[in-house]
Each structure stands twice: as C-alpha cells, then as structure tokens.
Amino acid sequence: MKGETRWFLGLDSSTQGLKALAVDEKGQPTFEMAVSYDRDLPRYHTEGGVHKRDEGREVSAPPVMWAEAFELLLLRMQSQKFPFARLAAISASGQQHGSVYWKQGALNTLRSLSPGQPLERQLAGAFALDESPIWMDSSTTEECREREAALGGPQAVADITGSRAYERFTGNQIARIAKRRPEVYAATERIGLVSSFMASLLTGDYAPIDWSDGSGMNLLNIRTKRWDSQSLEVTAPGLAQRLGEPVPSHWIVGTVAPNWVKRFSFQSDTVVIAASGDNPCSLAGLGLRQPGDVAISLGTSDTLFAALREPRPSGREGHIFVNPVDPEGYMALLCWKNGSLTREAVRKRVGDADWRAYRERLDRTESGNGGKIGFYFLEPEITPPCQRPGIYRFGPDNQPVASFTPDEEARAVLEGAFLSMRLHAEGLGIRPVRLLATGGASVDPAVLRVMADVFGVRVEPSDVPNTAALGAALRAWHGWCCFREGRFILYDEVWNRREAPSFGRCVEPDQTAHARYTAMLARYGMLEQRVLNQNGLL
Numbered sequence: 001m002k003g004e005t006r007w008f009l010g011l012d013s014s015t016q017g018l019k020a021l022a023v024d025e026k027g028q029p030t031f032e033m034a035v036s037y038d039r040d041l042p043r044y045h046t047e048g049g050v051h052k053r054d055e056g057r058e059v060s061a062p063p064v065m066w067a068e069a070f071e072l073l074l075l076r077m078q079s080q081k082f083p084f085a086r087l088a089a090i091s092a093s094g095q096q097h098g099s100v101y102w103k104q105g106a107l108n109t110l111r112s113l114s115p116g117q118p119l120e121r122q123l124a125g126a127f128a129l130d131e132s133p134i135w136m137d138s139s140t141t142e143e144c145r146e147r148e149a150a151l152g153g154p155q156a157v158a159d160i161t162g163s164r165a166y167e168r169f170t171g172n173q174i175a176r177i178a179k180r181r182p183e184v185y186a187a188t189e190r191i192g193l194v195s196s197f198m199a200s201l202l203t204g205d206y207a208p209i210d211w212s213d214g215s216g217m218n219l220l221n222i223r224t225k226r227w228d229s230q231s232l233e234v235t236a237p238g239l240a241q242r243l244g245e246p247v248p249s250h251w252i253v254g255t256v257a258p259n260w261v262k263r264f265s266f267q268s269d270t271v272v273i274a275a276s277g278d279n280p281c282s283l284a285g286l287g288l289r290q291p292g293d294v295a296i297s298l299g300t301s302d303t304l305f306a307a308l309r310e311p312r313p314s315g316r317e318g319h320i321f322v323n324p325v326d327p328e329g330y331m332a333l334l335c336w337k338n339g340s341l342t343r344e345a346v347r348k349r350v351g352d353a354d355w356r357a358y359r360e361r362l363d364r365t366e367s368g369n370g371g372k373i374g375f376y377f378l379e380p381e382i383t384p385p386c387q388r389p390g391i392y393r394f395g396p397d398n399q400p401v402a403s404f405t406p407d408e409e410a411r412a413v414l415e416g417a418f419l420s421m422r423l424h425a426e427g428l429g430i431r432p433v434r435l436l437a438t439g440g441a442s443v444d445p446a447v448l449r450v451m452a453d454v455f456g457v458r459v460e461p462s463d464v465p466n467t468a469a470l471g472a473a474l475r476a477w478h479g480w481c482c483f484r485e486g487r488f489i490l491y492d493e494v495w496n497r498r499e500a501p502s503f504g505r506c507v508e509p510d511q512t513a514h515a516r517y518t519a520m521l522a523r524y525g526m527l528e529q530r531v532l533n534q535n536g537l538l
C-alpha cells in the first residue's frame, strides 16, 4: 500500500451477472471483471439470470447464487492479481426492488463466516425463501390495488413513497409473501434488497437499506426518510424490525469482514459504503449532480433519469427516489417500453435495410413533420400506461389518419418518442439544463438532433459502459471522502477531481425547430389523452 494510490471498488449485482469495477483517486477505471450467472453458474439453470414461473408473471433468482457469484468474482480477481490491499472503500449496486429473506439465526451465520469453506455452503440454510422475487416479477397486482386502497389511492401512495404501487416494488412483494406463505414470513429475521445483500456479504453482518434504493419499495417516506408506519402496517405484521433502519446512501455500513481480509488480503480497515440500486448508481456514474442534469438512455427500453430538488411524485407514472449522492435531493426515473425494438420495427416497416437509408428519410422531412403526430405502442406501454398495443396517427387538424408516407413515418416515431419524454418529464417537474444521451442509439447524430431540438438544450453523447458499477465505485470514493473529512462533501467536489471523461460530438439545438416542438407539445398531450380514452384506459 505504501506509496501507492488508493483504489475504490464498485460491484454491480445485476439481473444477468455480477461485475466489479475499480477506480483510482482520479476516478479513472483501473480494473474490470464479470461473472455471468447463466454461463459461469449453470447448476442454477437460470435464463438471463432468472427463473420464470406462471407464464412469466413470477420472476425470481436464488440469493445463494448471487452469493456464490460474489465469491467466484473475488477468486477471479485474485487470480488476476487484483491488489485488494489498495482498496480504501467498496460499495455496490444492485438490480432494484429484488428482496432477500434472511432466516432466523442467519445473523450468527453471517457474523461467523469462515475463510476455509465455500460461501454458498455456509449460507445454504440462511434463507427463509430460496427464490428472491426480482424487478421483473409482475405477480402482485392484487396486493398493489389492496395497498393503494388501504392508503388512500395511487396519488396518496406516490405522495408518501415517490411512486404509486407497482408490482415489482418490494412492499407489494412482501405483502404477497406474508399473505400466501405466512410460514416463510414468520421464519424471516431480516429483509434486505439485492443491494444491501451485497453489503451484508462484504461486511458479514445485516447491512442497512439505503434511502435511495429504499425508495423503490413503496414503504419509505421519501421526505422524512423513515419507513412510513401506515405503509408498513398495511403490508405485513412486525415489518419494521425485519427491515432495520434505512441510512443515507453515502454512509459507512461496516468494514470488510475478517474472513475476506484473511482470504484475499484486504486491509482490515477497508470501509463498505451503503450499497444502492442500479439506477441510482448510474445517476452517480454519469455524473448527474445538479438539478436539471438529465440522462436519456436509448436501449431495449428507453429510460430517462434526472437529478431533482423538489419531488413532484405522480400517481400515474414515473418514480421519485432519494438522490444517492445528495441526501437532500431527489432523482426521477421514467421508463418507456417502446424503445429501440419499436424504432427498428418501424424502420423495417418503411422498407429500410439499415439506419443509413432511414437517416436519409429524416433529411427529407422537416422538424415538426408538417404537424403529423404518431403513437407507436407496438408493446404495451409503461409511460403513459397503455396495455393495448397499437399505432395511432393524427394529421395536423388532429383527425386520425390511417397512414403516413414512409418518410413521415420515420420522423413521427422519433419525434413521438422525444415529445413523450419531454411531456412526462415535465409532469414530474424535470426541465433539462444538461442532457446526456447514452445507450445504443445515442451514437446516431440524426437521433440526437431531434432530441436536442425537442428539449431545446445541448445534447452530450456519453458512451460510458457499466455506468452502475462505475457509479458504485465513485460512490465508494465519495462516501470515503465524506468519512475522512468528517463532513458531507458535495458529490460535485469529488466528481471534479476526476479527469474529465471524453464525450463524443455534442449537438446544439436549433431554436426555430425547438419553438415548433414546444408549440406541438400541448397537442401531443391532448392526442395522447385521446388515445388512452379510446382504449378505455382513463
């Protein structure tokens, strides 16, 4: 360690595997390693890291597999001569909402982990539930409606917890387990999230849930940062003692457990910073530090997340979480299911074999598409909630039309996506000042042009991979700086000590096009309502 700079480690326990990423004191990545559940741990027979039942409504994964992956990752890092002794701090990211049910007596097991025996064998009897429900589970509609009814409706639940009741949110999952498998719930000593589970493995203790990932449970009051007693009450008896106290995301939750120190030569004072959810960690990894910093990820599904000062939760859509790097601030998350696959389907439908031909169509049409607006719900949509797939097209006079020309269609699907993002983001109080574009489609200048013009701000393409693992490592660094200086340090200060990441070519907005989109936005909102009404959804 002497003379060498410190490193900070981030783990990312995601749906399909576990990753590690270390950074140095300039925030630069120095090491990466990954384990895939399907490929490296085939005896659990997962597909994409999960088990599905009941036609895909129930989705789970074995926590003991996550633990085995954790040990395997450390072993692989050791075989690559990873310098464990250089680590000053570690944190972790976890797929959000998934929950782990520790059995009575598991705390003793965790506290007496031995360096001489495989972890999965030591933890074999530590779980009250062998299969943890994860974020893809959608089996709790009944519990969502029951809990919303008991708490005064969807808006009331959102006002307290940041989101209306969602199937994957942990409180609804716990309610289902307590109701349908009371013996499992009775045998449960402690409930953790996937994120805090990682911290528990690292520290050999029950690690607390952090405020940011705790906001994905429909149980935490996002303003007081305490469990909401009424929400606990309508979920399951004796829940408070099973959850422990939630903590700020930059807090130290322990040091690395003695068995890992012995086995991998960590320093015994390497601190563990509270683990958090993958979306909160990505916010940190992308460096969204100020209210108005927004990232749009264009992937299989599109997501938009943003740092916020004032939370304005919606009882219809979107989520507000406590900000993982600013305990006074918040972040918003919105998700659209009709992302890249829908854009690709439309490209094929208009007869273009590749994106180049498609881009030429965009060049042949004007921003605003002559007033034509389309809704392309090829999949049931999350934002706005629309269960019935379909395509809905409107002319400039707001009358439905059966088709657009291929050139108009190519433009309508892109403009519709970004108008929807702006509309629903504004609904949650998000007005971007800085806009980062990530994900597959973010390298396309034609896509970024529409994005910049709709939002009216410069778009910075940011192709940082593994943003969740990077964010966990940077949060470890941030938490450690706060600890060393004995005060809360703005994340901005830590971020600015980094060597600036290089962005691709930024796209500046065209103000004439922006004004046109702003004028279109009210019409877009009105037509969206009409589509939802038509479907009997509102």
Ligand code: XUL
Pocket: 014, 015, 094, 095, 096, 097, 135, 168, 216, 277, 278, 279
């Ligand atoms: C967010 C969500 C997913 C998971 C994926 O609410 O459910 O993004 O966090 O890991």
